[in-house]
Amino acid sequence: MSFTLALRNIFRQRVRTAMTLGAIVFGVTGLILSGGFVQDIFVQLGEATIHSQTGHLQVFRKGFLERGTRQPQDFLIEDPHVVADRIQAIPAVKDVAARLNFSGLLNNGRRDLAIIGEGVQPDKETRLGTFLSLTAGRHLTDADAFGMAVGQGVAHSLGLKPGDTVTLVLNTIEGALNTLDFEVVGVFQSFSKDFDARAVRIPLAAAQELMLTAGANVLVTTLHRTEDTRSALAQVRAAIDPERLEAQGWQTLADFYEKTVDLYERQFGVLQLIILFMVLLSVTNTVNMTAFERLAEFGTVRALGNRKRDVFRLLIVENLLLGLIGATLGVVVGALLALAISAVGIPMPPPPNANMGYTAVIRLLPFTIVSAWLIGFLATAAAAVFPARRVSGTSIVDALRQGT
Incomplete structure (x- = not known):
């Protein structure tokens, strides 16, 4: 019952639903594109190091x-x-x-x-x-x-x-x-x-x-x-x-690569946090507005015998569905944009202390796609908890008064 009602409510609130989905899709797409771009930097820098200087492995005297x-x-x-x-x-x-x-x-x-x-x-x-x-x-x-x-x-x-x-x-x-x-x-x-x-x-x-x-x-x-x-x-x-001899891999031989990876991973971590907060705030704001507009509806639901936890569960299920739809759409949009951008290529200037620029692409890696989807889905679910608790805790009388 909660699932069917939640699904109908999503499509009934079209403007609010579109706003929420837009925020989720934007966040997930941003994570896929930025993550794929950073991963391409790692791959191209590594291959350039291997195939211009170090090889994959080196053997030498201790x-x-x-x-x-x-x-x-x-x-x-x-x-x-x-x-x-x-x-x-x-x-x-x-x-x-x-x-x-x-x-x-x-x-x-x-x-x-x-x-x-x-x-x-x-x-x-x-x-x-x-x-x-x-x-x-x-x-x-x-x-x-x-x-x-x-x-x-x-x-x-x-x-x-x-x-x-x-x-x-x-x-x-x-x-x-x-x-x-x-x-x-x-x-x-x-x-x-x-x-x-x-x-x-x-x-x-x-x-x-x-x-x-x-x-x-x-x-x-x-x-x-x-x-x-x-x-x-x-x-x-x-x-x-x-x-007499020792062998080392290219990552050990090119310590600047490890430092570059550390730098970009920290920057990408900050970007993930920014996008996470952006989705949280956007979805929380939309859910708050939607819940306030529907307060009389929830008061009627309570007056018909439903309990606080039923209202709370309904709002959570609605946002879980929004998160599921929005995160999936974000993955589809992000993948299509990544393929389109990669087909054209991104001209990049030479990195610091380097001679040659290169053409970057957006790499679609399973880990990047899954983590972006999870962030979009979980952020949407988490954003609904506080508004759902506030609305479900409103007394029946106060909720019905909002409709007059």
């Missing part, structure tokens, strides 16, 4: 993260190919690329620039670096014995372009100076402006020749799916010597 950037020669993996073969045998692994880190001076014949460099396996790095864009020239290939790719900042500082010859000066692992001439084949732009300002890449064999070593500092591992990172990391750790 202590390399803390001291390896200053003394890479002290943290060499002497048998990189043997370790790489073990990692490559894991089903989730797509590719394993060795890197040899170094620092030195790059000379263009007129001036020097302090650089940080990587000896890489060119073809593997090209497959890994899908977010590494070229602003001039081409990518390094395995055929480039003495080719060099330089960051956009390095090219700007030294006035370099493809075809120029440069001299690289660095220390061998024994501490002696060594030099080689390289031809610039390309200028790249990664996601990080700081990285591009100092980074150069040369073939791994050339870096090993310069440093007089057959080792490598890092084995960069890419996976078929980013979602497999946690399980693949456990398998990689089981495949390597734990006394």
